[in-house]
Amino acid sequence: MRNRYYSSKMISQPLPYPNFPKHLIAIDCIIFGFDGLDLKGLFIKRQLEPEKGNWSLMGGFVHENESVDQAAERVLYELTGLSNVFMEQVKCYGNLDRDAHARVVSIAYYAVINIHSYSEVERDAHHAIWVDLQNLPPLIFDHAIMVADAKEKLKENVAYHPIGFALLPPKFTLKQLRALYEAIYEVPIDKRNFTRKIFSMNILKKLEEKEKKNSRKGSFYFVFDEEKYHQLLVQGIKFM
Amino acid sequence: MRNRYYSSKMISQPLPYPNFPKHLIAIDCIIFGFDGLDLKGLFIKRQLEPEKGNWSLMGGFVHENESVDQAAERVLYELTGLSNVFMEQVKCYGNLDRDAHARVVSIAYYAVINIHSYSEVERDAHHAIWVDLQNLPPLIFDHAIMVADAKEKLKENVAYHPIGFALLPPKFTLKQLRALYEAIYEVPIDKRNFTRKIFSMNILKKLEEKEKKNSRKGSFYFVFDEEKYHQLLVQGIKFM
DNA sequence: ACAAAAGTGTTGTCTGTACACCCATGC
DNA sequence: GCATGGGTGTACAGACAACACTTTTGT
Numbered sequence: 415m416r417n418r419y420y421s422s423k424m425i426s427q428p429l430p431y432p433n434f435p436k437h438l439i440a441i442d443c444i445i446f447g448f449d450g451l452d453l454k455g456l457f458i459k460r461q462l463e464p465e466k467g468n469w470s471l472m473g474g475f476v477h478e479n480e481s482v483d484q485a486a487e488r489v490l491y492e493l494t495g496l497s498n499v500f501m502e503q504v505k506c507y508g509n510l511d512r513d514a515h516a517r518v519v520s521i522a523y524y525a526v527i528n529i530h531s532y533s534e535v536e537r538d539a540h541h542a543i544w545v546d547l548q549n550l551p552p553l554i555f556d557h558a559i560m561v562a563d564a565k566e567k568l569k570e571n572v573a574y575h576p577i578g579f580a581l582l583p584p585k586f587t588l589k590q591l592r593a594l595y596e597a598i599y600e601v602p603i604d605k606r607n608f609t610r611k612i613f614s615m616n617i618l619k620k621l622e623e624k625e626k627k628n629s630r631k632g633s634f635y636f637v638f639d640e641e642k643y644h645q646l647l648v649q650g651i652k653f654m
Numbered sequence: 655m656r657n658r659y660y661s662s663k664m665i666s667q668p669l670p671y672p673n674f675p676k677h678l679i680a681i682d683c684i685i686f687g688f689d690g691l692d693l694k695g696l697f698i699k700r701q702l703e704p705e706k707g708n709w710s711l712m713g714g715f716v717h718e719n720e721s722v723d724q725a726a727e728r729v730l731y732e733l734t735g736l737s738n739v740f741m742e743q744v745k746c747y748g749n750l751d752r753d754a755h756a757r758v759v760s761i762a763y764y765a766v767i768n769i770h771s772y773s774e775v776e777r778d779a780h781h782a783i784w785v786d787l788q789n790l791p792p793l794i795f796d797h798a799i800m801v802a803d804a805k806e807k808l809k810e811n812v813a814y815h816p817i818g819f820a821l822l823p824p825k826f827t828l829k830q831l832r833a834l835y836e837a838i839y840e841v842p843i844d845k846r847n848f849t850r851k852i853f854s855m856n857i858l859k860k861l862e863e864k865e866k867k868n869s870r871k872g873s874f875y876f877v878f879d880e881e882k883y884h885q886l887l888v889q890g891i892k893f894m
Numbered sequence: 895a896c897a898a899a900a901g902t903g904t905t906g907t908c909t910g911t912a913c914a915c916c917c918a919t920g921c
Numbered sequence: 922g923c924a925t926g927g928g929t930g931t932a933c934a935g936a937c938a939a940c941a942c943t944t945t946t947g948t
Contacts (some may be wrong), residue, residue, distance in 0.1 A: 592778025
């Protein structure tokens with residue numbers, strides 16, 4: 415019984431749960447971006463020993479006066495200047511030896527951002543680099559597992575919600591949209607089948623404007639129908 | 655930069671991360687059982703003020719010398735005497751006011767056990783009761799959200815892995831198996847379609863023995879083909 | 895012989911997937 | 922006029938869902 419959640423100590427003592435140890439709680443952020451071709455993640459190359467030169471996720475610690483979700487948002491904001499970004503918890507990582515320096519329990523979150531919304535200035539200031547997730551170098555601690563789990567979560571989420579659109583610029587071509595899904599799912603997707611499925615959802619508005627860099631004919635730009643978009647965000651839909 | 659994960663302090667100071675607060679970390683267990691008709695969860699009715707008489711999940715705190723996963727296994731063992739049970743992390747819950755008594759970050763795990771493997775003696779000792787998840791009373795703190803999230807995770811997992819079988823006795827009828835899936839998914843399932851699908855997986859072995867309580871004709875008992883079972887556990891399959 | 899649950903097939907619909915040619919345009 | 926990528930439709934296969942009667946046997 416000594417570890418029952420609510421023991422009688424709770425009542426008789428002014429400080430609740432006085433006999434239990436406290437732990438450092440970290441946040442690690444897997445920040446996804448899309449450059450039009452590959453799915454990328456934002457990593458920092460450590461400038462200091464130990465682990466100097468090795469790659470790491472961006473992170474921080476949970477403060478006393480903030481929720482864990484708030485901590486994740488704060489960490490993202492401090493490192494990228496971005497707020498109101500889609501973030502979702504991946505998992506809690508609590509192995510004893512996961513951080514070689516101290517016992518740290520870490521909670522991973524992933525975020526999806528438009529790769530161009532993160533300025534190069536800010537990126538340099540934090541020694542951050544976009545890395546192609548297909549060719550990931552070794553990462554410190556258990557960060558590679560976090561990235562793999564986050565990719566899995568992203569896949570699941572994108573399959574039922576239009577969150578992937580946050581990775582694209584405001585206007586985009588069908589080819590870019592398809593390339594995004596191919597990058598997330600790491601499989602080729604049939605052009606005609608994809609177009610049909612996306613159109614059937616009625617979330618796209620075709621613009622007059624064409625993208626003319628890649629072909630003589632040019633391909634139409636699209637934007638989201640915001641109303642339909644938010645509806646699908648809430649109610650869900652089967653994308654893939 | 656003050657919250658960068660690995661600051662220079664890490665190098666110059668003997669204690670790493672000295673400037674960050676520590677937190678109590680709790681484990682809350684959603685323990686699923688199946689009585690042949692309904693999906694149940696194991697809850698305790700609090701014997702003490704405050705929140706006396708209210709329902710709570712079973713839980714405990716994470717110690718210094720154990721991983722979070724180990725803590726979950728230990729808490730389950732201390733409360734039920736069971737080990738080697740399927741457990742999976744649900745999520746980390748970190749709102750500031752989630753526990754009214756202290757700032758506690760909690761990590762929820764769910765477990766699936768055979769409802770008869772938990773003795774009545776042990777259950778009484780911990781004031782634990784199996785509660786039908788369809789008619790859940792109000793729970794303390796954010797436990798109702800944890801239960802809802804755990805049910806969702808269970809559904810997802812059961813759809814691709816045969817873990818639901820851990821909820822059944824060693825030998826069971828097709829009717830019981832179907833009732834289990836109906837209870838987990840909270841929808842009626844067509845008898846013929848279900849039978850066909852289950853048989854097509856080749857994970858069942860038909861016994862000579864029949865269950866004769868429910869009908870004159872009697873229904874055959876089945877057991878798992880352990881080999882095939884573990885194969886599907888690893889590689890996955892689409893159940894539903 | 896009858897009551898009560900067990901066991902068993904077929905059909906239509908939908909969804910997913912494979913596949914190839916014409917179009918519009920800049921040079 | 923030709924080279925380049927953009928845009929579009931059809932047909933087949935497999936999965937899923939709906940549906941009802943016969944079998945067994947204890948009383």
